[in-house]
Amino acid sequence: MHIAVLAGDGIGQEIMVEAVRVLEALDLPGLRLDHADVGGVAYRKHGHPLPPETLDLAKTADAVLFGAVGDPELDGLRRELRVESAILGLRKELQLFANLRPANAFAGLENLSGLKPEIASAIDLLIVRELTGDVYFGEKGQRQTEDGLRQGYDVMAYDESEIARIAHVAFKAAQGRKGKLCSVDKANVLQTSVLWRAVVEEVAAEYPDVELSHMYVDNAAMQLVRNPGQFDVIVTGNLFGDILSDQASMCVGSIGLLASASLGEGTKGQYEPIHGSAPDIAGQGIANPMAMILSAAMMLRHSFADETNAQRIEKAVSTVLADGVLGHDLGGSASTSAIGDAVVAAVQK
Ligand SMILES: NC(=O)C1=CN([C@@H]2O[C@H](COP(=O)(O)OP(=O)(O)OC[C@H]3O[C@@H](n4cnc5c(N)ncnc54)[C@H](O)[C@@H]3O)[C@@H](O)[C@H]2O)C=CC1
Ligand SMILES: CC(C)CC(=O)C(=O)O
Ligand SMILES: [Mg+2]
Secondary structure, X not given: OEEEEEEEOOHHHHHHHHHHHHHHHOOOOOOEEEEOOOOHHHHHHHOOOOOHHHHHHHHHOOEXXXXXXXXXXXXXXXXXXXXXXXXXXXXXXXXXOEEEEEEEOOOOOOOOOOOOHHHHOOOEEEEEEEOOOHHHOOOEEEEEOOOOOEEEEEOOOOOHHHHHHHHHHHHHHHHOOOOEEEEEEOOOOOHHHHHHHHHHHHHXXXXXXXXXXXXXXXXXXXXXXXXXXXXXXXXXXXXHHHHHHHHHHHHHOOHHHOEEEEEOOOOOEEEEEOOOOOXXXXXXXXXXXXXXXXXXXXXXXXXXXXXXXXXXXXXXXXXXXXXXXXOHHHOOOOOHHHHHHHXXXXXXX
16 A cells, blocks of 8 residues: 655645544555655755656555645746646646545534535535546647737647546446436537537446436536535536536535545546645644545545545544534634544544
8 A cells, every 4th residue: 555645735734644644543554655745845845846756656656645736936937837737747647537526515514604504414416527638738828919919828628538538437426326417518608518518428328327417517606506415426627627626615614625536547546635735824733634634535445445444534524523623614723633633533433
């Protein structure tokens, strides 16, 4: 069980400490954790946000546990060196095209999300976000128009094989859940989405047991707040999935609660919270480590087929939240390490 531990920047460092403590508390046989620099930390030490030794470790390890990258002091770096390029680079290099972002209600948090409690408590959905295409990876740049105006561009493009492979992941996920898949696009305006919808329909023929629907992304954003309980699995592109998952996190209660798994064809995966480095709270010891801890649970499930320990972590997190050990993001006063302590104690019970 060889894990590359890439804590990254800002609160990434703080929450990773807690996730590692939880993993160590499980007494996993053969657990080997190798740490490496990524993001702004890596740029400052090695001159690149994704140094070759970090990439090598990520490639040779069985799985990657990733904190977050992002350092406002380095925002002016040229595109290839922007610290966020490290995460995009890892996803591309490791061919992790499927990002699973589950969002489910936690007992005790029903009153904290801003939604009516009966609406919030019905949340049990999975966003399947395509991760290696779309505007993040299309041709991009800045140029001058014929009128001499500066113009920025990012090409949105998906080919049919990219759409089909993420659709298969989503249909299979729906088969293992409530059998409902909603494909989210903007097919009333975007040609990329017209193709997306057509290919998802073609793939649907192989999954007659899954009920497929389509929804425009603007409506989906609204429906996530109006009635999130209507969704089982959502499949969508990179940009829409990025935005909708941050939104879904607040329907549950906080962005500090949502984990994710980035997967490819094999068992290798990268596991990370959906949030970023949160520079506004970094260094204060108040970041919520639950998303990072739950990402470690997803790692045990997907990369090591260790459902027992994945559930041990997930149950511990639920218990700690239900007991009212809440971070500042949820209106409580528990510090990052106090939340970590509580989860460690709960997994050992
Ligand atoms: N996967 C990654 O590495 C990601 C990196 N980023 C980068 O992170 C930096 C900050 O980006 P933002 O847009 O501010 O997004 P962010 O997700 O870092 O923070 C958004 C807001 O949520 C709060 N927040 C986030 N995680 C939290 C946690 N665990 N506990 C409590 N509060 C939490 C922050 O304090 C902030 O107010 C940027 O450089 C951005 O590019 C953003 C998203 C993902
Ligand atoms: C650098 C961004 C693409 C990361 C992000 O916001 C995400 O993956 O959710
Ligand atoms: Mg995001």
